[in-house]
Amino acid sequence: MRKIAFCLALAIGTTYTSHVLAGKNDGKLMEQAQSQFKPIPTEPPALEGNEVTPERIELGKWLYFDPRLSKSWLISCNTCHNLALGGVDLEETSIGHGWAKGPRNAPTVLNSVFNLAQFWDGRAEDLEAQAKGPIQAGVEMNNTPDRVERTLKSIPEYVQSFRKAFPGEADPVSFNNMAKAIEAFEATLLTPGSPFDKYLKGDAGALSKAEKRGLKLFMDKGCSSCHSGVNLGGEGYYPFGVVEKPGGEVLPEEDKGRFAVTKTASDEYVFKVPSLRNIELTPPYFHSGEVWELEQAVAIMGSSQLGIDLNDNETAAIVTFLKTLTGEQPKVEYPILPPHTKGTPLPVVDVSSEAMMGH
Amino acid sequence: MRKIAFCLALAIGTTYTSHVLAGKNDGKLMEQAQSQFKPIPTEPPALEGNEVTPERIELGKWLYFDPRLSKSWLISCNTCHNLALGGVDLEETSIGHGWAKGPRNAPTVLNSVFNLAQFWDGRAEDLEAQAKGPIQAGVEMNNTPDRVERTLKSIPEYVQSFRKAFPGEADPVSFNNMAKAIEAFEATLLTPGSPFDKYLKGDAGALSKAEKRGLKLFMDKGCSSCHSGVNLGGEGYYPFGVVEKPGGEVLPEEDKGRFAVTKTASDEYVFKVPSLRNIELTPPYFHSGEVWELEQAVAIMGSSQLGIDLNDNETAAIVTFLKTLTGEQPKVEYPILPPHTKGTPLPVVDVSSEAMMGH
Numbered sequence: 114m115r116k117i118a119f120c121l122a123l124a125i126g127t128t129y130t131s132h133v134l135a136g137k138n139d140g141k142l143m144e145q146a147q148s149q150f151k152p153i154p155t156e157p158p159a160l161e162g163n164e165v166t167p168e169r170i171e172l173g174k175w176l177y178f179d180p181r182l183s184k185s186w187l188i189s190c191n192t193c194h195n196l197a198l199g200g201v202d203l204e205e206t207s208i209g210h211g212w213a214k215g216p217r218n219a220p221t222v223l224n225s226v227f228n229l230a231q232f233w234d235g236r237a238e239d240l241e242a243q244a245k246g247p248i249q250a251g252v253e254m255n256n257t258p259d260r261v262e263r264t265l266k267s268i269p270e271y272v273q274s275f276r277k278a279f280p281g282e283a284d285p286v287s288f289n290n291m292a293k294a295i296e297a298f299e300a301t302l303l304t305p306g307s308p309f310d311k312y313l314k315g316d317a318g319a320l321s322k323a324e325k326r327g328l329k330l331f332m333d334k335g336c337s338s339c340h341s342g343v344n345l346g347g348e349g350y351y352p353f354g355v356v357e358k359p360g361g362e363v364l365p366e367e368d369k370g371r372f373a374v375t376k377t378a379s380d381e382y383v384f385k386v387p388s389l390r391n392i393e394l395t396p397p398y399f400h401s402g403e404v405w406e407l408e409q410a411v412a413i414m415g416s417s418q419l420g421i422d423l424n425d426n427e428t429a430a431i432v433t434f435l436k437t438l439t440g441e442q443p444k445v446e447y448p449i450l451p452p453h454t455k456g457t458p459l460p461v462v463d464v465s466s467e468a469m470m471g472h
Numbered sequence: 473m474r475k476i477a478f479c480l481a482l483a484i485g486t487t488y489t490s491h492v493l494a495g496k497n498d499g500k501l502m503e504q505a506q507s508q509f510k511p512i513p514t515e516p517p518a519l520e521g522n523e524v525t526p527e528r529i530e531l532g533k534w535l536y537f538d539p540r541l542s543k544s545w546l547i548s549c550n551t552c553h554n555l556a557l558g559g560v561d562l563e564e565t566s567i568g569h570g571w572a573k574g575p576r577n578a579p580t581v582l583n584s585v586f587n588l589a590q591f592w593d594g595r596a597e598d599l600e601a602q603a604k605g606p607i608q609a610g611v612e613m614n615n616t617p618d619r620v621e622r623t624l625k626s627i628p629e630y631v632q633s634f635r636k637a638f639p640g641e642a643d644p645v646s647f648n649n650m651a652k653a654i655e656a657f658e659a660t661l662l663t664p665g666s667p668f669d670k671y672l673k674g675d676a677g678a679l680s681k682a683e684k685r686g687l688k689l690f691m692d693k694g695c696s697s698c699h700s701g702v703n704l705g706g707e708g709y710y711p712f713g714v715v716e717k718p719g720g721e722v723l724p725e726e727d728k729g730r731f732a733v734t735k736t737a738s739d740e741y742v743f744k745v746p747s748l749r750n751i752e753l754t755p756p757y758f759h760s761g762e763v764w765e766l767e768q769a770v771a772i773m774g775s776s777q778l779g780i781d782l783n784d785n786e787t788a789a790i791v792t793f794l795k796t797l798t799g800e801q802p803k804v805e806y807p808i809l810p811p812h813t814k815g816t817p818l819p820v821v822d823v824s825s826e827a828m829m830g831h
């Protein structure tokens with residue numbers, strides 16, 4: 114009995130000492146982290162020019178999952194931003210109408226409301242503007258605003274839901290309001306409660322020693338100079354290859370990024386800094402989607418953006434930290450969509466002769 | 473006051489008389505219907521060789537919604553059997569890997585557990601056997617059992633879920649058990665509570681006068697000689713064109729139906745009678761998916777199967793009845809799927825040169 118008590122005292126002593134020492138360093142690390150990052154809130158933020166009402170959220174959920182917003186009736190927002198898969202499609206670049214391969218990797222919808230703008234080049238100022246893009250893109254949903262409006266107006270339950278979501282409007286069923294409702298739903302797609310957020314909120318035990326080491330490296334090496342704020346990214350634009358351009362596979366020459374938006378020479382190969390929230394769930398990485406391993410993505414960032422060679426040990430530590438950014442994924446009830454009517458424009462799949470021969 | 477009482481007595485008298493008369497006819501109609509049809513149960517039936525446990529249902533739901541069962545990671549069971557859209561894709565025939573157009577219209581998954589066999593030609597004896605088909609079909613998910621098993625075994629949460637769903641098995645993560653789990657989930661996709669089911673359970677007021685007239689025509693004209701039982705169909709095989717073959721668009725010459733399964737001459741153009749449950753939600757109709765209007769489908773059935781010309785009034789009445797077959801659609805929480813790992817075979821989309829040129 115005495116022996117057990119002695120061992121216990123020793124054990125407590127050791128734990129106490131290491132806790133006190135760790136506590137000092139931890140406190141500094143936590144303060145440093147809290148000055149650079151913010152936790153994901155549990156409630157959606159207020160949106161400029163849009164009210165996030167329960168009616169808009171519910172209507173937006175219908176629209177988000179409705180493949181009848183596409184010309185083929187096969188592709189919904191959720192096809193490329195799949196809520197079962199971290200809000201992405203896990204493809205190098207997205208596959209759309211006619212099995213066309215799009216030019217860039219689909220960014221996650223999760224927490225995207227906190228980005229300063231949308232798309233890799235920031236060409237949409239918010240999620241409302243973003244929602245209108247893929248629906249019209251020939252290699253994505255390949256539809257037109259007019260056809261979308263005729264579709265929605267032909268379905269009485271949609272008309273009723275638009276009326277409820279946009280009360281008092283003379284013509285509530287519109288392409289613009291569709292985008293507003295989708296934005297309202299997307300604003301609810303948040304992933305709070307990650308280990309890192311618990312840490313940011315003061316729970317020192319929420320991160321392991323290895324994860325804290327990764328966090329320290331992430332800040333000390335300079336990653337957080339771009340990847341900061343609530344989304345650890347999404348707050349600014351930087352050239353891909355600040356120090357050294359990666360190879361043409363990772364940074365294809367023909368995609369000049371933000372230059373296409375601003376037509377300013379200094380914006381060549383400039384992209385929006387992507388969020389690192391839930392990053393372990395959303396490979397492949399970069400706008401080209403050419404990198405499947407987080408370790409490789411971190412190493413490329415080190416050399417191209419910071420001009421440093423991270424060794425394997427450092428890369429692994431940073432990846433260990435990045436995995437603490439995975440939060441609680443939003444749970445939604447899969448919607449039962451209202452049926453189309455005789456007035457609804459029917460799907461057009463544009464099957465090529467090549468594909469027809471396939472069966 | 474006396475006048476009002478008199479009017480009231482008259483009104484009550486009239487109502488009473490018509491109720492008694494209607495009651496007599498209603499009673500006969502209800503008895504006739506109850507002898508031919510059965511309501512959809514609220515609980516899944518027992519399955520031969522498969523246990524519908526909560527663990528299997530939950531695992532089956534993951535698998536049903538997981539596009540990583542396809543070669544491209546783009547197509548899940550739910551793509552063609554969309555639970556938001558009556559368990560179908562609303563396409564003439566389904567579009568699969570490489571945007572290939574499949575040969576037949578996708579039947580609904582809802583209540584499919586009550587069909588005597590699966591597929592239009594009945595080539596799968598149950599949903600377990602069915603689930604294995606589209607995953608391997610080149611024009612659908614284009615995968616292989618081996619690749620599916622490697623995929624599932626590479627994801628620890630799947631391994632754990634298979635262990636729980638198939639306790640005591642030495643090698644629980646298998647293509648066969650995947651199919652069993654999907655079958656267990658699909659067995660829960662029932663739509664009880666339709667107006668017609670309420671009527672079958674004795675609620676004479678559940679159907680309107682017009683709906684009852686349609687029901688009477690449906691039975692008297694002979695529709696229910698094939699479309700009977702719990703699914704109003706799904707219980708037998710009949711030639712399409714018992715009396716008169718419809719045109720080549722509706723009944724393409726090259727698709728000989730059940731003949732391909734049995735190689736028996738008498739099975740040429742023989743198909744499984746489809747269920748009429750939720751039929752208003754699942755156009756287009758027939759194995760060819762060439763008919764979008766329920767009225768037209770009913771008229772074709774009249775001439776081709778029964779050798780009668782239903783007039784517009786009769787067709788409309790039958791359609792009015794068919795709409796009472798729409799039940800409560802199953803509500804499911806959209807699953808959060810477990811992430812893949814470094815050992816998971818990555819997606820292969822096989823983008824054609826034609827599609828590449830598209831962007």
